[in-house]
Amino acid sequence: MLILLAAALLAGCSGYGPPPSLKALEERSASGDATAYDGLVSYMAKEKRQDERSRAYIALLKAGQNAAPTILTAASEGDPTQREHAIALAANLKLKGGFEVAMKALNDPSFPRRHSAAWALGELGDARAIEPLADTVESSDRELTAREAARALARFGKAAVLPLAARLEKMPNKRKGYALRVLGELRDERGKPYLIKALEDPHTREDALWALGTMGRIGKPSDTAFYLDDQDWRVRVEAARATGLLQENAAKVKLDYLRAEDPVKAVREWSARAMSLLEGNPVEYKTFSGEWKIPDSLYH
Amino acid sequence: MKTAITVLLFTTLALSLGGCGGSKAPAGGPNALSTISGVAYRPAEAATIYVYRVGDDFRGPPMTRIGPLAFDGSFSVDLPPGEYNFLLRQRAEGDDSGPVREGDLKTDPIKVLVADGKPISLDLKGFIKEGNAKESFGEEVKYKARLEGRITDAEGAPVEGVRVHAYDHVQMSERPKFVSARTGPDGRYELNLPEGGTYYICARDQYGGPPKVGDLYGRYDMGTVEPSAVIVEDGNTLKDVDITVHTVW
DSSP states (O other): OHHHHHHHHHHHHTTOSSOOOHHHHHHHHHTTOGGGHHHHHHTTSTTSOHHHHHHHHHHHHHHGGGGHHHHHHHHHSSOHHHHHHHHHHHHHTTOTTHHHHHHHHHTOTTOTTHHHHHHHHHHHOOGGGHHHHHHHHHHOSOHHHHHHHHHHHHTTGGGGHHHHHHTGGGSOHHHHHHHHHHHHHHTOGGGHHHHHHHTTSTTTHHHHHHHHHHHOSOSSOOOGGGGGGOSSHHHHHHHHHHHHHTTOGGGHHHHHHHHHHOSSHHHHHHHHHHHHHHHSSOOOEEOTTSOEEOOOOSOO | OHHHHHHHHHHHHHIIIIIOOOOOOOSSOSTTOEEEEEEEETTOTTOEEEEEETTOOTTSOOSEEEOSOOTTOEEEEEEOSEEEEEEEEEOTTOOSSSOOOTTOEEOOOEEEEEOTTOOEEOOEEOEEOOSSTTOTTOTTSOOOEEEEEEEEOTTSOBOOSOEEEEESSTTOOSSOSEEOOOOOTTOEEEEEESSOEEEEEEEESSOSSSOOTTOEEEEOOSSOSSOOOEEEOTTOEEOOOOEEOEEOO
16 A cells, blocks of 8 residues: 555656646746756647747747757757757757757758758858758758758858859759859859859849849959840849949949839839939939839838 | 545645746836826727827837736826827737727727826727728729738748738838738738839738747748848739748747
């Protein structure tokens, strides 16, 4: 009888009862009770409600380094939603071992939320991630993962330029577009020849012009004004934006014409914006009803 | 003995269930504060009162909000001297933000002048909004452009219950210029625009303020740090402007 009683007492205090509530786990975690961490991780799983997952996530974020072993284990395997949250925790907490679990996740084709791993690698900033991230931009089977990898590379600065540029040739056009735009955001002269070359291809011209404008006046000048005459109105928009950002005063005459006469309103608006940048004053465009109007300010 | 063991087992069960298992703002405060109290009638249980400074845009975030109100609609708030607008809102869908639509409970703005330390009694009478005459996107607006697409999660499944927000500036801060209806089970959205132009768009399940941890959020983007623009021409519908949302970490 006493044995039964002892067993009952043990059962009561060793987790054989109903699972603890999220609130109880939050309180235990806040008081430094490490036995709460596994329970909190289970609340980040797919079957839980979104608000429960977020509460568990925040509780573990507050637990910080103390919860590292639990977080890293969850980031390595299991329910994809739970794993995604654990990877994000590892990155936000800059956990030692975070790079390894994020790399494992990025290379795990069975993990459908690999974009979180790409994002985490950008946050962690370990340069060993640059080549794998560039590979991901080139060949990931998911657009979201490829875009997140491209954005992560932008966080590595100049070290990402050549690995990204080296893969341009093999990339499909859409991925090439992501890569070109990131090269623009990296603002490194070594990326410029790749952007200028991409102007030759009608499929990548729009992206290349966006990137050249974003890169700014670095390295050899590029003749972005030439593309103000392009047949594709989206290319003309980006050409107008670039001429303004690059202070290409030689484009003024053409921009002045486009802001009144281009058959596409967006080109007129962007031509006026570009002229504003060149002249330092607001410049109007002509609407199709013949009125003159200052375009919306996109940066306010 | 049997009775004693039964009691002990019960105690053990109670321990395993339980053992192993607010504060209110001070009422007074500085003398400069005035207490505004009253009842929101209908009564407006679970409604929210939004307090704006005079001059604030009612479509943006309020200075403070009171509620959801208790069953009797009573409320109380301490405010420094100044001019305020009080609005009561209760959205049928249960949201605490977003446009007020037909069927929602609301009041018109009630201007309140708060002087130094003097309490104010203020009762609010809500009414059910009928028709969309005041909606910025009412039927009287002629749309010139439209965006269409699908909102999916990271695994490609359609996401229900999010709205697409369109901004006219690249920072995508403050309030959006245009907002779609919530997506249905197929994740599809349509965003009618009064004119074509350059927009920056995102999809999210909350309205107003920067996205917070736990929100569903996703931008239309081309893999860049800076948001990517969507350009749509007058008279056109831009299709397949798809956005992936994920939980904000």
